[in-house]
Amino acid sequence: MPKATHAAATPPGTEPLNTGETREEAQLKGDSVASIVNDTVITDYDLRQRVALYLATSNAHPTAEGLKGIREQVLRQLETERIELLEAQKNNITVSAADVDKAIDNILKDNHLTLEQLTGMLARSHVQLATMRSQIASQIAWSKTVQQQYGDRIDISDEEVKDQLQRLAEGRNKPHFLVAEIFQAVDNPEDDPKVLKSMQDLEEQLRSGASFGELARQFSQNPTAASGGDMGVVVQGQLPKELDQALSNMRPGALSEPIRSSGGYYILLLRARQEGEGTDIAKQPDPPVNAHPDALPLDRILLPIGPKPPQDLRDKVIAFANELRTHIQSCNRLDEAIKGMKGAVFMSLGTMRLADLSPQIREALAQTGPGETTMPFQSSAGIELIVRCDKGPPPRQEVFKLPTKDEIEQQLFEQRMAVLSRQYLRDLRRDANIEKPGQPLGPRKSSDASE
Template identity: 30%
Template sequence: MRRLFLFSALLLVLVGLPVSGKAQDGGMQRIAAVVNDDVITVLDLEARLYMIVVTSQLPDSAELRQRLRPQILQSLIQEKLRLQEAKRLDVTISDAEILDGFSRLEKQNKTPPGSFVKFLQAKGIDLEIAKSQVRGDLAWFQVIARTIEPKVIVGSQEIELELNQLRNNLGRPQNLVAEIFLPVDSPARDGEMSALAQKLEQQIRGGASFQSLARQFSQSPTAALGGDLGWVFKGQLAAELENVLDSLSPSQMSSPVRSLTGYHILLLRDRRVSDQAKLGDIKLTLSQLYLPTDGAAVLTEDKRREIALRASEAKSCPVFDALATEYELSSSGPSGVLAATDLPENVRKVLLSLPENKASPAVPVTGADVIFMVCKREEPNLLPSSEAVAERLKRDRVDILARRKLRELQRAAIIDIRL
């Protein structure tokens, strides 16, 4: 009890209330919100607020706390909803799992084992407050693992489309990006999220840690990694985000950007152009059908359509090459092994995404149209594995469905906010 009283007294000082029994009973023990049958007290709110201010290295001021309270209260409400759903599904989180969560946080921050608990104790933060937040996160992860992840299937065509896009982007600029994402789940919360995004931007520009604020406030799956999105090619993000990234230099941060789903604060950590030598490591064994568009050997339009149709029906290079002989096409047949960098850009763009043993559309070159077939492709260590691509696509889809589930829980709940 003495420890609780000391912590309550500290929080009363933080919010500028006089430390007295009457203030404690009438102030800190007041109800901030009721979520179905669960109560969130002002003490709960102020304790969580103080922990976030300290762990995020934010300057402690009355104005900042006033700005953050609505968002922190919403986070506590969502935490209650997550825990209630976990209880309904008989999901429980042990103390050992929570301490393991602390350990992962220490590894991410590259700090010694046990340092997180020592830090909280040194700042006068009750360990139960941190445990409560981690318990809510871990319980929700298990809820999602049981109810959503088994239903999300990523098809082979989706994986191949993503790999094709990555192939086409080889040799093009990449951005190393981190983000803080604040979703706008309803028009009524747009102003609140906009104000919070602007406040977070202000704090980061004033010296607060981007990574710490991302961990506490971002609603993206990357939050646990300090907002790190990793290396992304142009075209992988929404157009409005790409346009902002194009205007940034490495180490620069954007102002809040509104997308269809919410507000983003982007940090361009670095920029690079994919090593052209790596593009040269892609080796393609090719065959081709050369269809002249001028000169004495030019083909009629009907003949060109006939050859293109026959080529599209070919399922192997030997069958494809036989068409060169059948139609007496010069400069046609096997072309040997070529590096991707040896091909004209318009040809390379088509062939990098072309599956093996499938005819390409006719590609215009000087004096002819050429139909290609990739007989064999060698691309060592240039692209992520199909499994890695499938995992990322699944993770993105699960995140969208998890946020939808939380919105549904919130709509179905009886929530009484009393502040």
């Protein structure tokens, strides 16, 4: 079993890695213990901070029972991160503060936030920015550890690149999918029910409005977690049969159920669908659209919070509404989808004359096209979304272009690294000792390896 070691003082410009206290140090400080990993302590404070970070950034609104499940998921993730960080420490891996800054900049761009808005949102949830930086540093450290161990051993030959280009060329007229993933490994058959339950819990959170990218960053076990689960573009037939079949039956914006495939379970998000290279999109006719209608068929979604809600509640509900907005494709069966969401109220307004609407709604609709949903706005009743139920032209779909040789080589390298990363972590988990409070310390049973 790897033993806890004291890290040297963090050099200037280097991000500290949270490899934890020893149990003796935690006992002296009076810290309560959530878990002990290879003789290093994960404190209840660590766990509370990470749960709060998840709730602040994911738009999740769990019930009391759901929160219990989230705590269990977060603790398992913290245990995995601690195993990874101890291995990084053993291999003298360091992470620069600039690397963490760059990752945070990417998160800000993806979520259209400033750093001040992010820190304010975290502060209102009593989360230290250091908690987010620690999580990001853990991901970078593990990536660098795997790279150090295996990077020089991976040789992508010209023949492999040529073969992949040939396969893509043969499928250039097939549909291509822009996909994001959440993956959790099944290291032993006995773990299958627990991993499936974990993924079903994540699916429930996603369908309740949680951010896919944030859940991927928090809980996915593939290297794509660092980029919010983004896999890039895949061609029909490129993924394993069960994943390919699911994608073929999905519409853009749709979320899959947990899918059992090689190595574990996947949840897929289809961000966009690209037609094959032979598709003549330019000849697709556009139906006539009345750019300035006098009346519109509308649906309304209300998230009641009262006229003067606390700022942190208002921010969370608006964030939830923004996430919900990205999943609304049309008014078709929208009422059924909204009924399953706690606290959301659906109203079909029918065809409304614009002159009869409030100035606030007219202003929101002025920025909205046929079939689209307004940005969230606050009324005296709460946070609202208005959906235009008129039909516009079909969305323009991008046409697939063959990637370059360099892009193919990078894709093949990342795929090989992902497999080696999972194998590496599986071996470390198998040898890890994890103790929960009240349990004796000892090697974990193989059936617990995925927790």
